Amino acid sequence: MKIAILGSGVIGVTSAWYLAEAGHEVVVIDRQSGPALETSFANAGEISPGYASPWAAPGVPLKALRWLLQDHAPLILRPRADLAMLRWLIAMLRNCTADAYQTNKERMVRLAEFSRDRLDDLRSATGITYDERCRGTLQLFRKPEQIDAAAKDIAVLRADGVPFELLDAANCITAEPGLAYTDVAIAGGLRLPNDQTGDCFKFTNALAALCRGRGVVFRNDHTIQRLLVEDGRVAGVQTDHGLIKADAYLVALGSYSPQLVAPLGIRLPIYPVKGYSITVPIVGESRAPVSTIMDESYKIAITRLGDRIRVGGMVEVSGFSRDLPPARRATLEMSLRSLFPGAGDLAAASFWSGLRPMTPDSTPVIGPTRVANLFINSGHGTLGWTMACGSGHVIADIMSGRSPAIAAADLAISRYQS
Known part of the structure; x- marks a missing residue:
């Protein structure tokens, strides 16, 4: 399956890594000249x-x-x-x-602990340094x-x-x-x-290099303008360099994610x-x-x-x-x-x-949307670096049709719609 990831921060790049590892053809699209040049650039580490x-x-x-x-x-x-x-x-x-605090805290710790373990695995498998x-x-x-x-x-x-x-x-x-x-x-x-x-910027760029070695294509300096929808599915991403088509699409644009999906009738509370x-x-x-x-x-x-x-x-x-x-x-x-x-x-x-x-509950939004081939991995707040590898692993499982290694249904946007 060809997958277009929108955003090349630490969330987009870790998603690209795990999706490529699952055997998908991946293209990452971002307006910046390289990975991790916005929120992932100089976080607390x-x-x-x-x-x-x-x-x-x-x-x-x-x-x-x-x-x-x-x-x-x-x-x-x-x-x-x-x-x-x-x-x-x-x-x-x-x-x-x-009650809300306990529910949200449990979700966050569950994902963050899983993410730390996946980072350990990634570091052992690749020798990545940051x-x-x-x-x-x-x-x-x-x-x-x-x-x-x-x-x-x-x-x-x-x-x-x-x-x-x-x-x-x-x-x-x-x-x-x-x-x-x-x-x-x-x-x-x-x-x-x-x-x-660790340095999130160094990690993201080192992982992007490893992604390229697995065939991931990075379309930098591409401003995303809108998603084109036909028959209830995303048919392409319109950029200032033209239309990019894929089988499935992942929104990982951080604070800019809501504006992209709003025309599709999706209210993303980020x-x-x-x-x-x-x-x-x-x-x-x-x-x-x-x-x-x-x-x-x-x-x-x-x-x-x-x-x-x-x-x-x-x-x-x-x-x-x-x-x-x-x-x-x-x-x-x-x-x-x-x-x-x-x-x-x-x-x-x-x-x-x-x-x-x-997000209002501090928990990221990870999972499918009501548009069949559109998925979200965004809304990590102050914990994008802490949760990145786990979030990428979870969304790769979901988009690949596999059951995630941790409970993830309560991370999807549907928790707000209910």
């Missing part, structure tokens, strides 16, 4: 299945109000006359219940009440059999020796020893949630992190990537804006400077923003 948690949770509406008043807020809301934004915010608020490390993630608590608030997540980890360690301040420093130089009072930490890190990162050269090796630290107070991840430190975070609801406000950079710098003083050269840091495709 963490592969953290255990921290796969919905943003919609009990108490979040009240927390959000407090966050909006902070100098270094993890949440920024820029209201605008945008019906899609309003609809998405209302749907997210509806998911801020205990500044990877397998040294766990430490969620750092500056306040004792944050430890208490983590109880609901610990309960889910325990129920799902995910290994974890609850650490005091001294053991946090043992896990991350660079923390010995901080003046921040550390209340404790939650460590997930099986989590990993909205762009902007994130920021800085990439900092290491100048103090002993002061630098060895893996990923989640600064719980500011919802910022600090990750070691080779000879660099990636600092990423924040959730900004501001439509498709790609501006780079100095205040956002200041927040990222503050988190790194306060926890790992002297570790990196902040003056030489690069500053980036990306649009993360978020």
